[in-house]
Amino acid sequence: MQTARTRSKSRAKAEINVVPYIDVMLVLLVIFIATAPVVMQGVTVDLPQAQSETMNENQQTPIIATVDKAGQYYVSIDTTSEKMGSLDELTAYVSAQLQKDPSRPVVVQGDAQVAYDNVIQLMNALKTGGVKSVGLVTEPINSN
Structure with missing residues (x-):
């Protein structure tokens, strides 16, 4: 037992x-x-306010060319952001991306404190690089 x-x-x-x-x-x-907070798109800039239309959700994610208040240039594609040393480097990079996908939209994001000249130089550089159409990123106007 x-x-x-x-x-x-x-x-x-x-x-x-x-x-x-x-x-x-x-x-x-x-x-x-x-x-998760580290994975954010692009560079943080204080955008100017304007009354404008929003992008369609059906459109592709745009290539975002950014100039911050220090005058530094960046290019953001999807979730990656690259700092560019010069406008020529930015133009070459965007042109290479557009050769892969020509239908992708390009938008310019300029800080509200940056000189107007810097935004115009960026837009001219994109135009000489073969970008046919450029959009501007703004914040909606506050109603208060």
């Missing part, structure tokens, strides 16, 4: 321990939450 007792006590329980899986999932959740 004692042998039956020892046999039943020595059996291992066949259970799956889910605590390590929960720990791994929580660590992954923390990593995603920490990196």
Whole structure:
């Protein structure tokens, strides 16, 4: 009779321990939450306000050429933003992207504090680079 007792006590329980899986999932959740704000599109600029139309949701994501208040140039495509050293470099980069997809729209995003001349130079550089149409990014007018 004692042998039956020892046999039943020595059996291992066949259970799956889910605590390590929960720990791994929580660590992954923390990593995603920490990196989500880092993945933002483009460069933060203070846009001028104007009454304008919004882009259609059916349109492709545009190539965004940006000039910040320090006069630095950037190009944003989808979720990546590249700092450009000069207008020539920006023009070559945008032209190369448009050769891959000529139907992609191009928009200019200029900081509200930047000199008007910098935005015009950027638009002229895009025109000489073969961009047929350029849109301007603005903020809606505040009604207060």
